[in-house]
Amino acid sequence: MTRPLVTLDASDPLAVLRGLEAALAGGPALLPVAEDVPALPTPPPADVPQRVALVVETSGSTGTGKRVALSADALLAGAAAADQALGGPGSWVLALPTHYIAGLNVLTRSIVAGTTPSLVAPGHFTAEAFADAADRLEVGPAAPRRYTSLVPVQLARVLDDARATAALARFDAVLVGGQATPAPLRERARAAGIRAVTTYGASETSGGCVYDGVPFGTVQTRLVDGELWLHGPMLAEGYLGDDTRTASTFVVDDGLRWYRTGDAATTSDGVVRVLGRLDDVVISGGEKVPLGLVERHVRELPGQDAAVVTRRSSDEWGEVPVVVTATPIDLQRVRDHVQAALGRAARPAAVVLVDALPMLSAGKPDRRAIHALVDDE
Template identity: 30%
Template sequence: MAVPAAASVRDANRYRPPAVTGLVDLLDAQVRERPYARALVVTGERVHLSYRGLAALADGVAARLGGTGLRRGDAVGLICANTAEFVVALLGAARAGLVAAPLDPALPAPQLAARVHALGARAALLGPAATNAAPLPVPAWPLRVDVSRAGTAAVAFEPGTCAAPQGSGAAGELSSQDALVLFTAGTTERAKMVPLTHANVAASVHRLCLTYELGPGDATVAVMPFFHGHGLFAALLASLASGGCVLLPERGRFTAGTFWNDMRAVGATWFTAAPAIHEILLDRSEREYPGPQAQALKFVRSGSAPLNPATQRALERTFGAPLLSAYGMTESSHQAASEPLPGRGVLKHGSVGRPTGVEIRVLDRGGRACPVGVEGELWVHGPTVARGYLGDREETAYTFVDGWLRTGDLGILDADGYLSLTGRIKNLINRGGEKISPEHVEDILTGCPGVADAAVFAVPDTVYGQRVGAAVVVRESEGVGPGEILRYCRDRLAAFEVPDRLELVTALPYTAKGGLDRKAVQARFAP
């Protein structure tokens, strides 16, 4: 469904995205031109930290890292929540010529240790919440940032020294051109290590700022975790590069109960989140959204997983702002496509917009381009695409082909170049030869009145090989039952797509990135 576009508040011919070359100079223009402007709002007291103050803290960390024996291009783990410590450590490591690998501090200790070992990191920087973590296979150095109410700040960081590199792990493939190593979503065994160069970072930040016309007048609240591309690139790096302000919630994590107060405190003009968080905010909006007293938003952004069009429309009505869906992967330095700002193109509910600084092709199984409107696998090419995976030549050879990233995602392009996602190849359910996209069935299920969330999975079957199962979360006040949900599905799905098994549940498992944890869904509901 196309939505008429309203006039933009900015002249596209006037807007110029920031010029950065990577993480090293991300703050430089702001420090020169607006040194005392807000960069971060931190702690439960919502203290302002200026660009000049943030840069000084990062330089201090960089100087201390220089005496540890670490060399340019060495990898260091970064185990921290969305706090000032994360930002200071990340930028400090970059200014010291190191490659930062953000890790989820909530991971079990054996998984953290396994990832640090697989990478071959020579040390780990620990935020406050991670200082009591189990021993790691490398030196672990706590880092703390203290910010006074007056905005003065100091960093407590006393690193030791590193032993000579042992040559183990995948870090031998890194160089001083690299900025980050991000782990893809998954278990320790399945997660892949994606090296991103400073040039990848610069290209990603450039396109994010250009797509949303981010500037010094913008502010946001950090909702998504910084150890994944969504929160790191879209909320943090793009905001800092463009001179905006980011509020870091107390204790460094999203809390629905304080979200709108945080938005008001920072004067937020936009925010970005995964569909699961949008659903939470929508469900709680009747009692928590401040309505006319809320800060006027330019736009709201959704990524990390497909957003149901019905939810998109409800969010737009509730928040009074356009909801822009975006698409990307860790391997493409986050964003590859997005719906445009109002005034820059039409909004098409159900799509993820047009390519942003990359080329996207839809190819069939033979590698041929699919006609407009025909489903195929999405391939991405451009300056944000990584060179491959660390320590995995076989997977690199399969996924990265002549500079193209084969995503494993299925989708279609329309005549206007808008992309619609239809599923993932590895998730397809094979019911007697009929290939079924769980994502498509979930989209229909969540469109049913009273359904808040849904997960579709394969159920083993001796006759058809697999049948369709569904776990559905319903809103308590709606009182909808399985019979009504299935009738809704039969009117909108092919007969072979209608769930053979449907179970009402109270909640579904999600990954830290905000996507449905399909492995957990399969284990919990399929047997």
């Protein structure tokens, strides 16, 4: 059994909302796309398996293109577990693109709550536009809570504006994800009275399924050779047109179906700490250096909450970490700070100063473009 796959322009969030609502009710499956995002090499199919309600295209910041197929059951299970973890259904401000899973999650949770999200004006995200959307947000007895979902750079812009900060402080929870949230940014939010909830997840898990390091609902975690695996009702069906990738990424073990995240992690007392991509480890002078962990410590430094750490070839060491930032900082200060936390091998070899960091439309750093900047130096 199949059903048609309808492609919609993600620049019209309300049209995507209506399309998603129909898909969740058993109508045509939905594929939201953005005009400013490069198309995948192959066109999407006209029809998809009956269980598929939503298809999310993603190239990621480092990987190759894929189409993640999600069922209505997975999306609704994730929404229900998230509502329970946050304290109940609510009304949402939509500040993220609706061709990415985080923006689609806002729509799904709005549909479940029977509310219509308040939209941040399209275009470049500004604190003023967010404050305006927050002022327009309507709450009612059935969904009395206020929620939004942001990426770290958006949260930082809000915190730089007094009116937007005051508006955000009225929210019951602010989901912050898409990338690691620097500790200084979390502290700023907390000091401003904002309940920021750091999230971890992927399109393959119907979005965030780990809040503040704790899996919600019936989500289970496992570490296999240092890689984080996730299990739960929110897992995707797989990848459209790519059975090989589906089989290698979604595996059955002990009778349970697991998603291999490709991320390195540690767990302690039930709390998950993601260290970065397993394939984003450099061997520097014979020692393994996780670039994501180096980046996390660099972002602890003042003004560096958006800095990116990438790799560069070295005749002496093999590969070395390099910091790319739009905010000037002394290299020795960076090296001393990282060495104190991670050792000599993790010290960045250079700081590359740029006018602006290349970004993806979802607000994440475009790591391939950033790596190219370092290669061109």
